[in-house]
Amino acid sequence: MYIKSDAKQLIFDKKNNNFTGLIEFFNLKTNDIITIKKIAELANVSPGTVDRIIHNRGQVAQENVDKVNAIIEEYGYKRNILASNLALNKKFHIAVFLPKYENLEYWKSQISGVEKAAAEFVKFGIVLDYFFYDFNTESFQKQINKVLEFDCDGLLFAPIFYEDSVRFLKEYEKKNIPVVMIDSNISEENKHAYVGQNAFQSGYLAGRLISFAVKNERKVLIFKIAREIESTSVYLQRIDGFYSYFKDNNDLTNFTFSEITVKDSGTNQLNLDMFKDIHSVFVPNSRAYIVARFLEENNIKGVRIIGFDLLKENVEYLNKDVIDFLINQRPEEQGYLGINYLYKKLVLKEAVENTHYIPLEIILKENYFPAGK
Amino acid sequence: MYIKSDAKQLIFDKKNNNFTGLIEFFNLKTNDIITIKKIAELANVSPGTVDRIIHNRGQVAQENVDKVNAIIEEYGYKRNILASNLALNKKFHIAVFLPKYENLEYWKSQISGVEKAAAEFVKFGIVLDYFFYDFNTESFQKQINKVLEFDCDGLLFAPIFYEDSVRFLKEYEKKNIPVVMIDSNISEENKHAYVGQNAFQSGYLAGRLISFAVKNERKVLIFKIAREIESTSVYLQRIDGFYSYFKDNNDLTNFTFSEITVKDSGTNQLNLDMFKDIHSVFVPNSRAYIVARFLEENNIKGVRIIGFDLLKENVEYLNKDVIDFLINQRPEEQGYLGINYLYKKLVLKEAVENTHYIPLEIILKENYFPAGK
């Protein structure tokens, strides 16, 4: 692409949908946009016929089909989204299948991103239908059936419970409706869309940050604070990635690792022995604040903590210098982009990249800015 | 906001443009969307009158104005963007006033974000008109006049040269056309829109990262590699923020600071004396790779380097562990969001937040992913 200055315009290539060259701007003033009506003229058929061809609605002679398609190809016809949707006058229903978010800050953010997108796209006919499930498999399974029954044009889905989700997805595929997953990805060979982080890599990064932060103090604790069932693969992939970092850097023997698992119910499950000689703690989910709180309450200092997600409590300890790093998953962006994907797919009928990895954002006290950033 | 599960919908509050509650989904099927025609009926006037009132085109009795406005308020009328733009059939011209980007990776990314947005919004009538300037004030001033003469609906602008930019902006304000600045912000009291980082804070963060990375090795070099004229305030703000970090943490005396300024023309301006006893180097612009290259060529190891921007050369040394941290400004996102702002303003006629700070993204080898991330 070559560039000259002054009031010029990059040429927009209608066929390939991008910019290729540069022309004087007034050349574009001439409205050379090709419409159905013009195609009809060129092909000596009526607009109705062109319409039928475009929508594969049949009832048109092959001769005309070929003629019109040739013209469409040649002139690079793109249907006018505005007029199209105006005429369609149709609502696109998206089923949103997520954990019930009361008291779950992370999922609250996801929803708020979803709603932001919804508010932005109502004008294009996007309508959301929510299906929430509690954090247990019974609730999840119950909702699965409702989602399967529900008639819609797209699905946004957080596959928290692995096995059930895989089964559900297999069943849902029969519908042949676009599906986006957020938070964690269980799609085989990229069959469905995904918006979220690369969990393995986020653990890997955590490993790097730990090894960076501690110099000659090399006792690392991996602290797993889980709910009843935390079968999410995210969790395991992060730990996997974490170890992999040290393996790749031939540091597995220079560091000492230990793992502890407790149930998520306050700090009363923790005790001082757990942290004896420990120099740094890796919490592979969003509950780093529990460790932080315990260490603070017991006045233990100098332990590096690294965790995930900008929950209020996590941020509190980040600001107090108790937690050193948080890796942000940008839940709001995930929710937004999930809906945005379906909008592009359904309304704009555009081709969209299937996988969108959210950057691994490292947050320290110094680059944490609430809300507006 | 309360939530129940199953096929429900969050209620969309048309007046305030967000979600407030939850209703059964089929309730929404009833098309209760208020249109100009319906308003006309309710007010006992013709659609034309309503139209005139909405567009403040005058020629309508005050009585009717009030009546119609009341109805608009009551029913929360929102004009249909699709129909509106379809009928308008207008092109929105945006002047894009940026440095010539040949051989400037950072600005190339900015443009590519701009073009991505342009490709996305052509269908809504967005058209870009480029004005490029070379990296000297003469070229800039020459282009200023062309931009001032040029008739358009919005301006995207990178104010590289501070004084000239301030003057230009003052002049441009007379046009009363929305302006977005990217990269650096010279807008007084938030008068114009801005997309970019908080430069001060990015320097502050760099300070933290340095103090984090070096333990008892506390000689810090601030390495300024500048072009002929590098009067950008960004540059100075970063250095300011950098020192501020140490000041705020009472570390100004624990660390030793030195500053060196060289012209940007390869490593031949550097010499070994510059790095004597130095433990870490802060490069407050995108040319950290010059320091990295010099240190590598001279086989000097163990010096921490922190810089800005994911230029190919920077990334190369990041991957070689010569550069430790890069703070990413996400130029592509800046360009995209700049145009996106004007799209929302011009096409959607929405109220948009004036300042959008790009997050201070810390990039290590382990969380650098080219392109798709």
Added chain:
DNA sequence: GCAAAAACCGTGTGCGTACACGCAAAAATA
């Protein structure tokens, strides 16, 4: 009190697409 000017307002058409409807010609059946 009348003409001219000004203020007010409704109608109609177009934007580009989608689709129902129905007519005509061709093909199939009697």
Added chain:
DNA sequence: TATTTTTGCGTGTACGCACACGGTTTTTGC
């Protein structure tokens, strides 16, 4: 050949909005 069925295709209208045009009413000046 007459009749039905199928296939092909054109017409017309709607989607919601913008705006030109021209008509009607009110105001102003003399």
